[in-house]
Amino acid sequence: MAIVIRKLEEYDEVEHFDCGDEPLNNYLKRHAWMNQQKIAIGVTYVAVEQSAPRTVLGYFTLAASSLKREQFPKKYVRGLPPYDLPLLLLARLAVDRRFAGRGLGAALISEALKIALHIAEEIGCRCVITDAYRDKIAWYAHYGFKPLGDAAAGKTQKMFLDVRTIRAAYDRAETER
Amino acid sequence: MPPAIKKKSSAPTAQARTQPKVRKTKFQADLAPSEDQMVRSLKAELEMTSNSDFLTDALALFRWAVSERKRGHRILSESAMGERKVLLFPRLERVAPEVNLPQAEIAWTPQEIESLAKLATGKPAEPTPALIRAMRH
Numbered sequence: 001m002a003i004v005i006r007k008l009e010e011y012d013e014v015e016h017f018d019c020g021d022e023p024l025n026n027y028l029k030r031h032a033w034m035n036q037q038k039i040a041i042g043v044t045y046v047a048v049e050q051s052a053p054r055t056v057l058g059y060f061t062l063a064a065s066s067l068k069r070e071q072f073p074k075k076y077v078r079g080l081p082p083y084d085l086p087l088l089l090l091a092r093l094a095v096d097r098r099f100a101g102r103g104l105g106a107a108l109i110s111e112a113l114k115i116a117l118h119i120a121e122e123i124g125c126r127c128v129i130t131d132a133y134r135d136k137i138a139w140y141a142h143y144g145f146k147p148l149g150d151a152a153a154g155k156t157q158k159m160f161l162d163v164r165t166i167r168a169a170y171d172r173a174e175t176e177r
Numbered sequence: 178m179p180p181a182i183k184k185k186s187s188a189p190t191a192q193a194r195t196q197p198k199v200r201k202t203k204f205q206a207d208l209a210p211s212e213d214q215m216v217r218s219l220k221a222e223l224e225m226t227s228n229s230d231f232l233t234d235a236l237a238l239f240r241w242a243v244s245e246r247k248r249g250h251r252i253l254s255e256s257a258m259g260e261r262k263v264l265l266f267p268r269l270e271r272v273a274p275e276v277n278l279p280q281a282e283i284a285w286t287p288q289e290i291e292s293l294a295k296l297a298t299g300k301p302a303e304p305t306p307a308l309i310r311a312m313r314h
Binding site for chain 2: 148
């Protein structure tokens, strides 16, 4: 299966996408294009097969964000640069369940983290934040994401991955090539 | 008897000796008549008399536009009624980053901010084998 990951396009076939989670299906079908093109609140990248380049098999959505320096507890401010902390939000990531178990999720997160590195070099980004469903916490932790705050509260869990860790992984992968 | 007007010494002062002379570059441009007219009318509007001042200001503005676009920022004008017009200038797009993401707000709890601050100010974690593999893809 030759997979291509690229930005969502207007005529991509998303109507039959089913990852088993209605809010994630609905986001791709109803909001992803609008959010990307019209109101610019998130960019969606899709995985398609080369032989059927319009059918979306998986996707993730990214947005930039930042945390104001004043929001940090005083004891940590000294260790931070004198500006707001730029973050990359991995807002959604889903794979069509008919294509689950074929490494698509790994390919998607790999692309998302490479984009994070690229953004860190181009315009600055300190870490990647995601809001994981409870049953996906272990999957994100596998890639080094750390839970933020109270791990027992809420339906989802905010998780953190330092861009310096991603860069170290990239350098290690390059030297092992 | 010494002369009434002392002759100015031609020897450089100590300060002049230590500071390198700033060499100015001459800038010559061939302008079409319409562009020449545009320069003249802009200079008149901005009450400028010298071409050097005109070029210095134009350069400062252009440099600012390039640096903003490099950071992925768009350049736009906003009318008093809030109507916005985005500047689309093909040469500026060459410096725009390939990935330009929109800004999103995240709702944080104080506990989340506390642990984020702790992680962001601490030593970065070692990459996991899965992350290294992901970077190899």
